[in-house]
Amino acid sequence: MRKELAMIENDTLSRVLYIDLSKKRYFVKDRKDLFEKYLGGTGVATQLLLEECPEGIDAFAKESPIIFAVGPLTGAFPLASKTCAMFKSPHTGDLGESHAGGRSAIAIRMAGYGAIVIKGKSELPIYLSISNGKVLFKNATTLWGMKDGSIAARVMRQSEGGEGLRAIFRIGQAGENMATFANVTTETYRHFGRLGLGAIFGSKMLKGIVISGKQMIEVTNKKEYRALYDQIYKAATESPLMQKYHDVGTAINIKSLNSAKALPVKNLQMSSTEDIGPVTGEEIAKHHLARRVACAHCPVACIHLAYLREAYDDDPYFYKTIPVCYDFELIYSLGTMIGITEPKALLKLIDIVEQVGVDAMSMGVILAWITEMFEKNMITKEDLNGISISWGNVEGYIELVRNISKPITVFLKACAHGVDYASKIYGGKEFAMQFGKNEMPGYHTGPAGYLGFLLGARHSHLDNGGYSIDQKELIKIDLSPEQVVNKLLDEEAIRQILSSIAVCFFARGIYELKLVSEAIKLLGFDLNENELHEIGKQIHLNKYKFKMREGFRIEKLEVPERIYETTDPTGKITKKFIKEGLDYAQNLIN
Numbered sequence: 208m209r210k211e212l213a214m215i216e217n218d219t220l221s222r223v224l225y226i227d228l229s230k231k232r233y234f235v236k237d238r239k240d241l242f243e244k245y246l247g248g249t250g251v252a253t254q255l256l257l258e259e260c261p262e263g264i265d266a267f268a269k270e271s272p273i274i275f276a277v278g279p280l281t282g283a284f285p286l287a288s289k290t291c292a293m294f295k296s297p298h299t300g301d302l303g304e305s306h307a308g309g310r311s312a313i314a315i316r317m318a319g320y321g322a323i324v325i326k327g328k329s330e331l332p333i334y335l336s337i338s339n340g341k342v343l344f345k346n347a348t349t350l351w352g353m354k355d356g357s358i359a360a361r362v363m364r365q366s367e368g369g370e371g372l373r374a375i376f377r378i379g380q381a382g383e384n385m386a387t388f389a390n391v392t393t394e395t396y397r398h399f400g401r402l403g404l405g406a407i408f409g410s411k412m413l414k415g416i417v418i419s420g421k422q423m424i425e426v427t428n429k430k431e432y433r434a435l436y437d438q439i440y441k442a443a444t445e446s447p448l449m450q451k452y453h454d455v456g457t458a459i460n461i462k463s464l465n466s467a468k469a470l471p472v473k474n475l476q477m478s479s480t481e482d483i484g485p486v487t488g489e490e491i492a493k494h495h496l497a498r499r500v501a502c503a504h505c506p507v508a509c510i511h512l513a514y515l516r517e518a519y520d521d522d523p524y525f526y527k528t529i530p531v532c533y534d535f536e537l538i539y540s541l542g543t544m545i546g547i548t549e550p551k552a553l554l555k556l557i558d559i560v561e562q563v564g565v566d567a568m569s570m571g572v573i574l575a576w577i578t579e580m581f582e583k584n585m586i587t588k589e590d591l592n593g594i595s596i597s598w599g600n601v602e603g604y605i606e607l608v609r610n611i612s613k614p615i616t617v618f619l620k621a622c623a624h625g626v627d628y629a630s631k632i633y634g635g636k637e638f639a640m641q642f643g644k645n646e647m648p649g650y651h652t653g654p655a656g657y658l659g660f661l662l663g664a665r666h667s668h669l670d671n672g673g674y675s676i677d678q679k680e681l682i683k684i685d686l687s688p689e690q691v692v693n694k695l696l697d698e699e700a701i702r703q704i705l706s707s708i709a710v711c712f713f714a715r716g717i718y719e720l721k722l723v724s725e726a727i728k729l730l731g732f733d734l735n736e737n738e739l740h741e742i743g744k745q746i747h748l749n750k751y752k753f754k755m756r757e758g759f760r761i762e763k764l765e766v767p768e769r770i771y772e773t774t775d776p777t778g779k780i781t782k783k784f785i786k787e788g789l790d791y792a793q794n795l796i797n
């Protein structure tokens with residue numbers, strides 16, 4: 208039997224703000240029952256999703272909820288920067304989950320809430336202003352339809368007051384048009400990226416949210432808190448791993464994955480390219496990096512901004528400089544995956560993807576699939592609204608991104624639903640690089656990576672780090688498919704704890720369960736490592752409960768043939784290995 212946990216009295220973490228966009232009403236309920244059981248973040252948000260999302264509902268129905276949740280460490284310890292968003296995904300039809308940093312989490316916590324549930328649908332475009340215990344429903348008609356989502360954010364910023372820490376969430380044109388992989392951007396450079404939260408905002412006519420507050424957070428023992436805070440801060444600033452994130456960022460992986468033949472190139476027709484030189488993390492940092500920024504309460508600052516210098520059309524001697532955020536996944540998806548290895552072209556495309564507001568990985572994979580379909584004469588130029596495309600042709604891709612975000616042709620409308628949906632209608636499934644209907648991340652590392660994408664609750668490389676098992680273990684030794692699946696499931700259970708206390712995954716080497724146990728104790732949660740592990744397993748099961756309830760089945764997963772055809776570092780990606788892994792997981796999970 209689990210012991211009773213007692214949160215600190217008056218801690219506002221357990222307050223859940225419920226908002227109805229149809230009736231323009233809101234209320235607050237204390238949900239200590241959920242926070243004491245599941246800590247916060249992913250754990251609490253999954254339970255709220257199970258409670259609030261009617262079974263089998265259309266993701267775009269007005270009853271379909273949007274849930275945000277933060278955790279006990281938010282605002283109290285370094286790197287506890289993430290907000291977990293939970294929803295029914297319009298992209299996959301089951302669990303939608305996405306995490307973002309910036310100031311999103313601290314603003315929700317300082318506004319006096321641990322979670323927010325948004326339901327209903329507005330008749331006119333609106334944005335929410337949440338501050339001082341009030342929710343205002345503000346007209347956003349003039350912001351709807353803007354070509355660049357960042358301008359809408361700027362208008363909201365200028366119109367809103369709000370005391371204390373403030374965050375702004377907003378969608379772009381793709382969200383308004385309900386492209387099922389549209390994202391929600393916060394603080395310009397952070398995103399609730401994967402699985403289509405932006406489309407749910409769009410379906411509710413919700414352009415954005417401005418939230419602020421200045422609550423205090425209490426701890427159980429100030430002296431111990433100070434000592435532990437300093438210990439974590441020191442680990443974050445002195446760890447070589449975090450130094451790597453700060454110096455070159457995740458883009459450092461481009462060079463090594465390319466050398467290892469693990470980097471998808473031209474829709475994974477290849478796994479490395481000789482042209483990689485200019486777009487390695489080191490070279491972009493050397494020639495284009497302008498500055499680094501950080502999420503709130505993070506001393507690492509891993510967010511890398513390059514400046515794109517563009518001449519105005521009518522005057523070649525006047526330039527605008529545009530800050531563009533880049534990282535490994537962007538260089539892969541909007542670079543090597545579509546044959547772009549020239550930095551300026553890459554930055555231009557990233558900037559357009561930011562403007563329209565879509566998940567970059569999904570967009571890159573869709574562009575790559577379209578290019579191959581066009582090369583193979585399986586679609587025509589008319590399908591593409593007259594746009595010419597070919598590998599590496601950035602101007603064609605820029606046009607295509609805008610057209611998918613606001614589609615006119617039947618083909619492009621299908622592409623706005625993702626590569627799985629479009630390939631089921633137009634063919635080319637064998638090279639449509641989706642796993643669980645989610646477009647692949649940039650890791651062709653081996654079978655553990657692919658089993659990780661297929662089995663992860665979000666079909667993300669971040670669920671269980673399968674790519675790391677490939678690189679650290681499978682490349683040297685043989686593991687059976689069953690051993691790989693056991694490792695993936697165990698890792699995913701542990702990651703649920705990090706997502707529930709809402710800590711950045713880059714700090715997973717610092718926040719081991721022992722440290723988590725010590726940190727949450729100072730916020731009123733008395734749990735040892737084993738108990739945390741058990742809670743993590745339960746949260747993982749709860750996620751699968753939602754997935755299965757909405758129709759997900761391991762036996763229905765489809766694997767694109769392309770992964771078996773392209774060289775990988777382990778040489779172990781075989782149909783037999785993947786099938787045995789999936790069969791084993793099916794017996795465990797179903």
Ligand code: SF4
Pocket residue numbers: 286288308309452500501502505506507508509510711712713
């Ligand atoms: S390491 Fe990077 S993503 Fe993580 S909290 Fe810090 S700035 Fe944000």
